[in-house]
Amino acid sequence: MVRNKRVGAKASVLAAAAALLLSACGGAGVDAEASDAPAGDCGSYAIAMHAWVGYTASAQVVTEIAKANGCEISQVTLAEAGVTYDAMESGSVDLVIEDWGGGRWQEWADRGALVEVGENGNIGLIGMYVPQWMADEYPDITDSANLNKYADLFVTDESKGKGAWYEGPPGYTTIGEKMVSANGLNFTVISTGSEQALIDVFTKADADKTAAIGYFYEPQNFLAKVPLARIKFPANDWTDPEQASGLTDYPESPLIKLATPKVMDANDAFTKIVKNFSWTNADQNEVAADIESGTDPAVAAQKWIDAHKDIVDGWLK
Amino acid sequence: MSVRTEPIIAITPKRISRRWILGGLLLSWIVLAQFLRGKATLELDNPDNSPFTTWAGEVADSIRDNRTDGAAFKFFFNPIREFIDGFVTLSRELIAIPSGSSSIPVLGWLGVISVIGFVVYAVSNIRMATAAVALTFACGALGLWTDSMDTLAMTFAAVILSLAIGIPVGIWAGLSDRVLKAVTPILDLAQILPTLVYLAPLALFFLIGPASATIATMVYSIPIAVRLTAFGIRGVPTSPVEASISMGTTKRQLLQKVQLPMSSRTIIMGVNQTVMAALSFVVIAALIGAPGLGKPVIDALIIRNVGEGFVAGIAVVLIAIMLDRSTSAAISSQDTFVPPSDADRKRRRIGLAIAGILAIVGIVLSRQLAWAAFFPKQIDISKQIASASDSSVKWVTENMEFLTAGLSKAVTVGVLNPLESVLANSPWYLTVVMITLMSLILGGIRSAIVSATLLGAIVATGLWYDTMITFTQTIVATLLTMVVGVIAGVWIGRNARAERALRPILDAGQTLPAFVYLIPMLGFFGPSRFTAIATGIVYSIPIVVKIVGQGIRDVPVNMIEAATSTGSTKWQLITKVQLPAAKKSLLLATNQGLIFVLAVVVIGGFVGAGGLGYLVLLGSSKPELQGKGLVAGFCILLLGVMIDRIAQYMVARNSAPKH
Numbered sequence: 001m002v003r004n005k006r007v008g009a010k011a012s013v014l015a016a017a018a019a020l021l022l023s024a025c026g027g028a029g030v031d032a033e034a035s036d037a038p039a040g041d042c043g044s045y046a047i048a049m050h051a052w053v054g055y056t057a058s059a060q061v062v063t064e065i066a067k068a069n070g071c072e073i074s075q076v077t078l079a080e081a082g083v084t085y086d087a088m089e090s091g092s093v094d095l096v097i098e099d100w101g102g103g104r105w106q107e108w109a110d111r112g113a114l115v116e117v118g119e120n121g122n123i124g125l126i127g128m129y130v131p132q133w134m135a136d137e138y139p140d141i142t143d144s145a146n147l148n149k150y151a152d153l154f155v156t157d158e159s160k161g162k163g164a165w166y167e168g169p170p171g172y173t174t175i176g177e178k179m180v181s182a183n184g185l186n187f188t189v190i191s192t193g194s195e196q197a198l199i200d201v202f203t204k205a206d207a208d209k210t211a212a213i214g215y216f217y218e219p220q221n222f223l224a225k226v227p228l229a230r231i232k233f234p235a236n237d238w239t240d241p242e243q244a245s246g247l248t249d250y251p252e253s254p255l256i257k258l259a260t261p262k263v264m265d266a267n268d269a270f271t272k273i274v275k276n277f278s279w280t281n282a283d284q285n286e287v288a289a290d291i292e293s294g295t296d297p298a299v300a301a302q303k304w305i306d307a308h309k310d311i312v313d314g315w316l317k
Numbered sequence: 318m319s320v321r322t323e324p325i326i327a328i329t330p331k332r333i334s335r336r337w338i339l340g341g342l343l344l345s346w347i348v349l350a351q352f353l354r355g356k357a358t359l360e361l362d363n364p365d366n367s368p369f370t371t372w373a374g375e376v377a378d379s380i381r382d383n384r385t386d387g388a389a390f391k392f393f394f395n396p397i398r399e400f401i402d403g404f405v406t407l408s409r410e411l412i413a414i415p416s417g418s419s420s421i422p423v424l425g426w427l428g429v430i431s432v433i434g435f436v437v438y439a440v441s442n443i444r445m446a447t448a449a450v451a452l453t454f455a456c457g458a459l460g461l462w463t464d465s466m467d468t469l470a471m472t473f474a475a476v477i478l479s480l481a482i483g484i485p486v487g488i489w490a491g492l493s494d495r496v497l498k499a500v501t502p503i504l505d506l507a508q509i510l511p512t513l514v515y516l517a518p519l520a521l522f523f524l525i526g527p528a529s530a531t532i533a534t535m536v537y538s539i540p541i542a543v544r545l546t547a548f549g550i551r552g553v554p555t556s557p558v559e560a561s562i563s564m565g566t567t568k569r570q571l572l573q574k575v576q577l578p579m580s581s582r583t584i585i586m587g588v589n590q591t592v593m594a595a596l597s598f599v600v601i602a603a604l605i606g607a608p609g610l611g612k613p614v615i616d617a618l619i620i621r622n623v624g625e626g627f628v629a630g631i632a633v634v635l636i637a638i639m640l641d642r643s644t645s646a647a648i649s650s651q652d653t654f655v656p657p658s659d660a661d662r663k664r665r666r667i668g669l670a671i672a673g674i675l676a677i678v679g680i681v682l683s684r685q686l687a688w689a690a691f692f693p694k695q696i697d698i699s700k701q702i703a704s705a706s707d708s709s710v711k712w713v714t715e716n717m718e719f720l721t722a723g724l725s726k727a728v729t730v731g732v733l734n735p736l737e738s739v740l741a742n743s744p745w746y747l748t749v750v751m752i753t754l755m756s757l758i759l760g761g762i763r764s765a766i767v768s769a770t771l772l773g774a775i776v777a778t779g780l781w782y783d784t785m786i787t788f789t790q791t792i793v794a795t796l797l798t799m800v801v802g803v804i805a806g807v808w809i810g811r812n813a814r815a816e817r818a819l820r821p822i823l824d825a826g827q828t829l830p831a832f833v834y835l836i837p838m839l840g841f842f843g844p845s846r847f848t849a850i851a852t853g854i855v856y857s858i859p860i861v862v863k864i865v866g867q868g869i870r871d872v873p874v875n876m877i878e879a880a881t882s883t884g885s886t887k888w889q890l891i892t893k894v895q896l897p898a899a900k901k902s903l904l905l906a907t908n909q910g911l912i913f914v915l916a917v918v919v920i921g922g923f924v925g926a927g928g929l930g931y932l933v934l935l936g937s938s939k940p941e942l943q944g945k946g947l948v949a950g951f952c953i954l955l956l957g958v959m960i961d962r963i964a965q966y967m968v969a970r971n972s973a974p975k976h
Contacts, residue, residue: 051616072415077603077612079938083525089384090398090524092606104940111385157729158845158925166844170922170934177364189363191931192844193924194618200843 042269043262044072045094048084051077051171052195054219057287058097058120060301062277065312069269079171081105088260089113095274096258100124100173105258115264117257121278126173126217126250127230128165131205135229144183144233144248151186153211163187166201166214169194174215175250179233182248187213202226219281221289269316276315283308339758346751350743357744360782363935366945367779374944380521394522401478401528408474409527409608413466424683425690426462430454431679433639435672441646443668452639460699461610461632462692468599468609468636471527475534475595480588483539487546487587488572491580497547507540509957511916512601513933514950517943520605530598530607538594542587549583550576582648589644593828596637600830601920604937610636614832618923623710623837624703630833631702637828710837725847733793733846740792741785745776748785760966767966771959775952780929780945784952787918787928790846791960794853794914799907802858806865806906807891810899816866823859831856831917839924849921849930857913861906868902869895900971908964915957929953 045066047059063073076093078084081101085108087093098120099105108114130141140146147163154163165187167176176189192198198214199222205212206226216228233249259274283304290300305312361367366374384390410416411423424432430453438446456465490497515536516529523529553576561575577584603611610629617626682689713721740748749772757765775784809816835852842848872895880894896903922930929949936946 049616074414074608075612076606076608077615078525078606079604079934081938082940082943083520083605083937085940086520087525087606090526092524092526107940111382157726157734170931171938175364177362181362190844191922191925191927193922194839194844196622197839197844197924200840 042066042069042071043266044074045263045270046074046076046092047095047097048087048093049075049077050080050084050096050098051169052217053221053288053291054122054284055098056291056297057284057301058122058277058279060291060297061279061287061304062095062097062273064298064301064305065273065315066270069273069316071268071270080173085114085258088258091260091262094260094263097277098122098124098255099258100126100253100255112261114258114260117259117264117274119254119278120257122219122255122281122284123252124217124219124255125230125252126168126215128176128179128213128233129202129216129228129230130211130213131202131209132227132229133206133209134211142229142231144185144231147213147231148184148186150211154187154213158190159188163213165189166198166212167191168198168215168217172215173250176215179248183233202228219284219288221285221292224285224289272317273315276317278315279311335758339755342751342754342758346747347739349747350739353744353747354738354742357746358742358782359745359776359779361779363932364942366942367948369778370780370942370945370948372944373948374941377521377943377947384524397532398523398528401474401523401531402526404478405471405474405527405531409467409470411470413463413470413608421684421690422466424680426457426683426692427689428680428683429466431676431683435676437643437646438672439669441643445643445646446672449639449643452635455635456632457692458696458698459628459632459635459702460697461613461629464608464610464613464629465632465636468596468611468633471531471534471602471607471609472592472595472599472636472640475531475538475598476588476592478531479535479538479542479591479595482535483542483587483591484546484584486539487543487584488550488577490543490547491550491576492572500543504540504544505961506958507536509912509961510536511912511919511953511957512537512598513916513919513930514953516601516605517933517937517947517950520937521947525606527607529605530602533602533605534595534598537598538591541594542591545587545590546580546584549580549587552583553579585644585648589641589648592640592644593637596633596640597828597830599633600832611830611832614830618832618836618839622703622707623840624705624707626833626836627706628699628703630829633830633833634825634828641828706837710840713837714840721841725842725845728793728797728850729845729847732796733789733850736793737786737789740789741782745781749773749776756963756966760963761970764963764966767962768959771955771962775955778948778952780932780949780952783927783929783932783949784956787915787930787953788956790850790853790918790921790926790928791911791915791956794850794918795857795907795911797850798854798857798861798910798914801854802861802906802910803865803896803903805858805862807869807895809862809866810869810895811891819862823862826855826859831920835920835924844925846921846926848924849918849926852921853914853917856917857910860913861910864902864906864909865899868899868906871902872898901968904964904968904971908961908968911960911964912957915953915960919953929956 047063049056049059059075063075066073076087078087078093080099081104084093084096085105088096089108089111105114105116109116135142138146138150141150151163154165155161156164158164163186165176165180165185167189168174168191170191170193179185180187180189192201192214198216201212201214202216202222203226204210213231216223235249235251257274257277263271263274265271287300287304290303291297295303380387384395406414409422412429413422415421416423430450433453434446434450437449453465456462459465486496486500490500512533515533519529519533519536523532557575557579558571561571566574599607599609600611600614603609603615610633613629614626614633617623617629679689684690749769752772753765753769756768775781805819809819831852834855835848838848838851838855842851876894876898877890880890885893918926919928919930919933922928922932922934929952932942932949933946933953936943936949
């Protein structure tokens with residue numbers, strides 16, 4: 001200690017800085033221990049995370065497989081559509097594994113910011129739902145033409161004397177207001193802000209036998225727990241911008257993958273996974289159910305991967 | 318409706334006539350609103366655009382098209398973005414993300430903790446250093462090491478850049494009156510700007526990602542650095558300055574040797590405040606792709622996972638306490654005027670040397686051994702905390718429903734709906750005229766002109782109806798905040814023990830991101846306007862309580878003694894002496910309360926509160942509504958400025974000397 005007498009604060013800061021520099025090239029020890037993944041040639045990518053459990057399931061499965069093949073993956077939480085496409089344009093996000101946006105990305109694709117990679121195997125169906133007990137008690141309620149007849153049942157303090165129409169969160173694909181005005185419905189659209197709020201609304205309506213109409217979608221594991229009935233609206237082609245102004249119902253649509261040109265050009269393990277990833281609604285529900293019951297998404301995804309080795313191997317070819 | 322003016326009127330007992338005029342105005346407003354309900358409300362359906370928002374959308378589109386080739390982007394925005402991105406990546410690679418070809422950051426967790434311990438010890442003392450190490454470790458124990466480090470790195474980058482701009486500008490504004498005059502309105506504006514507002518415009522120019530998030534944070538924190546630096550320079554006593562000038566020092570020497578050293582305390586305080594401002598931006602920045610602790614909070618909000626959001630919120634608070642206390646300790650170590658003895662100095666040097674060696678050992682270990690590089694997964698108490706908070710919220714939701722539902726219904730039906738029908742569901746011209754007249758009475762002619770102009774601008778944007786929805790929620794939340802805030806403020810103002818007991822809660826309340834308690838609120842009250850209002854109240858109560866408490870404490874002792882000697886009861890003392898004497902503080906608290914509430918009520922758009930905040934969110938997700946989202950942000954700004962101006966004119970009028 002005697003020899004340290006003359007060592008001042010500045011000197012020790014310098015020493016620390018020097019040590020930092022010296023050890024900057026000495027990280028090999030940790031790297032050797034950390035690399036349990038096969039040393040594949042794979043870049044680093046960011047996956048957009050949208051906030052519904054089915055999306056989490058798909059994205060997490062892709063994340064785990066990519067990591068196991070030497071890719072470095074980060075996840076970025078963003079709302080659906082606009083912001084995410086902007087993030088892809090700026091290069092801070094590389095992949096959307098499940099896009100519902102109905103072609104809203106076209107403008108970005110035209111500019112070369114992103115590429116449509118194809119379908120991901122899931123078939124998406126958004127719609128307006130009521131709890132099953134309502135469909136049992138008022139059989140004709142599932143036809144949108146009869147909704148006004150029952151509007152009084154749905155009135156709350158929030159709904160300005162009309163029926164309360166619980167809309168999906170602003171970060172989802174929603175056309176509720178257009179549906180209400182195009183069909184002349186006596187309802188007020190109320191944004192719920194989150195998937196969980198919708199689940200709360202339906203859970204409560206099912207348990208207490210109260211009235212509720214709200215946005216929901218398939219594939220969603222919740223439908224297996226609380227039965228809901230989908231309301232039928234007059235159909236139309238909503239990919240056509242001309243018709244889109246008179247939107248009245250959500251179409252059943254294959255969900256697609258979007259990736260940046262960086263992913264498509266890299267031709268590494270991640271490119272293969274992104275191009276080939278495809279699974280069924282049942283697959284997604286299986287992983288989503290685990291996540292919903294409190295399993296860590298990474299663990300839930302790994303469980304599915306381990307059980308479906310053959311499918312996963314196919315994606316890597 | 319009459320409630321609205323109570324806090325204002327109750328404290329101006331002498332102006333009876335003004336009170337009558339206001340009452341008459343209110344009454345006629347309510348009556349007219351009844352007759353004209355639903356007419357000319359300018360309500361615009363959410364999926365529709367007004368001419369102005371359509372135009373804004375086209376402008377945004379053309380900006381977007383220019384991103385790759387436009388000169389402004391090539392030579393201005395993109396270089397800035399790339400520079401900041403690079404800087405942020407550098408600081409993240411240091412502690413948070415794998416650097417280069419390595420699988421770990423430059424510093425593993427042990428390295429980070431030892432460096433933090435060393436730096437805090439170097440600027441303050443061993444106790445602070447131990448606390449900082451413990452707090453940082455706790456973030457890891459919450460299972461959020463990487464996210465916490467990302468937040469720390471982002472905060473660090475934003476603070477360094479903010480100070481690099483803020484301190485020079487602050488020094489300049491401190492030396493030149495003209496510069497101060499030029500920057501003051503900008504600083505005022507930046508401080509009342511709700512954070513949600515500048516995300517979309519920034520994302521348009523700097524795209525989504527860490528760069529945008531950092532710039533957004535800087536917009537928020539630079540004004541604070543500028544303000545406190547200028548304040549520090551101006552606070553230097555004139556005699557040493559004059560003495561130096563008379564001895565022939567140059568301006569540069571004067572600044573370096575006199576003005577800067579003598580204002581260093583205030584400037585470090587500015588650093589402290591800049592750090593806190595940057596940190597308070599953590600969650601909202603996640604909306605435009607910032608890495609860090611905001612991510613789990615936003616995730617938790619969308620899937621309404623109370624526990625997960627709460628755990629991440631605690632980590633934010635831990636980091637806030639760590640940075641706040643460390644920088645405050647640096648301020649107080651500036652305060653010791655007694656020169657340390659030789660023995661002290663020696664001890665200090667030895668201590669620093671030991672700490673330095675420990676830090677180096679920590680760094681080297683964290684680069685060589687896996688256990689020192691990756692935070693041990695075994696140490697994880699997040700599950701316990703998450704499930705404890707989950708179950709307590711669940712318990713309240715299940716067992717207290719009569720209370721939560723009753724409260725929500727009482728406020729919604731009793732206050733919110735009637736006020737909304739007067740403000741939003743009556744013709745726009747009636748509301749414009751009435752607000753203008755009221756601000757004329759309350760704040761004078763200039764206040765009326767400002768109100769009329771801003772309201773006119775809001776009408777012109779086409780988003781009048783949504784603005785009034787947001788305004789209604791802001792007023793209701795502020796009213797409730799003032800009721801609770803004044804009671805608690807009077808209590809802590811009169812009772813030192815209560816002040817000591819409440820202060821840590823108030824401090825924590827100010828650093829906990831509003832999003833964190835938005836999640837349980839959503840559980841309690843469901844998707845509704847009241848959820849937004851309740852969140853706004855919780856967020857703004859600490860600041861209101863603090864200002865009111867300070868105002869009560871500052872009431873001159875002789876006034877209180879005089880009142881007590883004439884036999885006033887405690888109630889009389891509070892209502893007739895202390896509250897009137899603290900009138901200026903009450904007005905200031907109302908002003909701050911309104912601004913704080915507005916910032917959070919717009920976030921309520923996430924949870925079914927509608928209004929401008931919802932339009933901002935819609936705009937970020939739906940390309941065809943992006944113009945509307947941008948304009949909605951602009952309307953929030955106009956609303957904030959109007960509220961602030963009216964309140965400022967009222968404060969000015971009430972603090973003018975009486976004759």
